[in-house]
Amino acid sequence: MSDLLLDINLQQVPDTYLAGAWRVAHRVVNRADPDSPLALATSLLLDNDSLQLQAPLLSETGSWAVQRDELLNRPYLRLNFPTEEMRALVTRLRRTADGARSQLNLYFSSGLEMQLDRP
């Protein structure tokens, strides 16, 4: 099976492609708070409706949902934590033909950008 990551058409991406245990591979903080849990996160578990964030010294749980808007030609994620709610635009999703590996790029309203890898 080819290990090549293929770009997924974001206008037709199934929600299930976005679920799973994601590892933070790369991030650009930009103007976001560098001490926020998201800026420090090492992994995100998007499982059914539940969300779990892992950082070196903390762990947070919440819920998540895939959202679509007619003004956007791609989906975004609504992430609900106990203290705040965040939105993250899916800017790119790539995966192998068999789905064994994926790469997800998110852009948060705070300016934070994140590349998540799975596994």
Next chain:
Amino acid sequence: MISPDAAPGAPQKAEDGFQFLADFIPQLVWITDPTGFHTYFNQRWIDYTGYTLADSVGPDMWNNLLHPDDQARARQVWGHSLATGDAYEIEYRFLGKDGSYRWFLGQALPRHDEAGRIVTWFGTCTDIHDQKLAGEKLLERESEFTTLADNVAQLSWMARPDGHIYWYNKRWYDYTGTDLAAMEGWGWEKVHHPDHMPAVVDFVSKAWKAGQPWELTFPLRGQDGEYRWFLTRAVPVRDAQGHTLRWLGTNTDVTEMRHLQEQLQNSYNDLEAKVAFRNLDLEHEVQRLRKQLAQQ
């Protein structure tokens, strides 16, 4: 030849005729005995070499007039003809009386007696100096052209007016891993992507007929099996009457450029999406207000 039944005086007339002919024709003419000993040179020989007939007679003098680089080869070829009776033919340089060498085509045939023995050798030397230099110049230019064509960054080719490709440069063969036998004519279809080929064939079929310069971008398969994108440009070479003599074509690898264009386009799309995302609530509010205003 002089006929035995010829009238008295005929041998002299024939001799005169031979002499006239031998001096008239543009070649240097010579005759040897069966051993290669020269017995005759025509006036043109004397005029060219500056040697009188007496000076010129002998087994080796002619060889001494040859360019030093040609002497051994000429001696070997002439020696072979003398030993076997095979026709003699060689290209060599003779020294003229002005001190310069000129290229000649030396040719000789043996004349046999009734018993089949060689009686004499009749030979000529034809001045081919100008053709030889022109040929050398042509070879030099061809070599320069080949060096240039093989070392330009592009894949290159030449085609007949109807599009039959008869030449590719080395880079084409290096990239595709093919040879002329596989590529000649319409063999190039073998390295095209099947999804793109119908459109390419349709386009070039019209382009050959139109006879105007054309450009087209399509993928070509490399010898590693991977496809890369090439911008192809073809220009017709015309004669004075404007008829197409041949096509000159190049294929420039634009894969990286296409990737960069793609990345740039993606970045632009991403930026637009990010701006729309950041202002999503605001945009919805604007739309709601517009709707309200429209209803009033």
